[in-house]
Amino acid sequence: MNTPDTHSPVLEVQSRRRPLAWLVAIALVVLAIDLGSKMWALAELADREPVRLLGGALYLSFARNTGAAFSLGSGYTLVLTLISVTVVGVIIRFASKLRSLPWGVSLGLxxxxxxxxxxxxxxxxxxxxxxxxxDFFSLFDPYGQVWPIFNVADMALVTGVALAVLLELTGRRIDGTRAVKERKTAGPGTRDKAEQA
Known part of the structure; x- marks a missing residue:
């Protein structure tokens, strides 16, 4: 019985394309929803009182934020912008090494x-x-007193970073391998090795 050649050029191209396709697709969907929701918020919420939803668990409350996600670091707009540009550049650079679908989802978000x-x-x-x-989502308070007002992009960023941390903690690598600790048998020293995820 023939076994598939895991080193064939066709399989190699497929292993590159699928995670990259997910990264691009998720990034474009998040971007479209974020920009569309901000246009709606600007048109419908800018000149009105906060809208109460879900019995007060959520409010639609228009705000302009000069800080980072969830209004952190207000007053450092230029620095935060340059950091964001760097993050985007790093993701684009590492996209060529992407072989992991979960990492594709994380980086896309x-x-x-x-x-x-x-x-x-x-x-x-x-x-x-x-x-x-x-920003226009506010939890449990119309003016962000309980939780800072946020938007779709903030939700995607936080979810993507949380997923990236989880992937790192579980040993999943961006190139599709998984870090596995070798059990200590004889002799000093334990070495990490990578196996295909």
């Missing part, structure tokens, strides 16, 4: 979220690289 907020930084007031991000 991060890329889509970072790009969504970067669009605001580039094109919204008060100016290029210093634009305020539009």
């Amino acid at each position: 991060i890329l889509g979220g970072a790009t969504g907020n970067l669009v605001d930084r580039f094109f919204r007031d008060p100016g290029f690289l210093r634009g305020a991000v539009i």
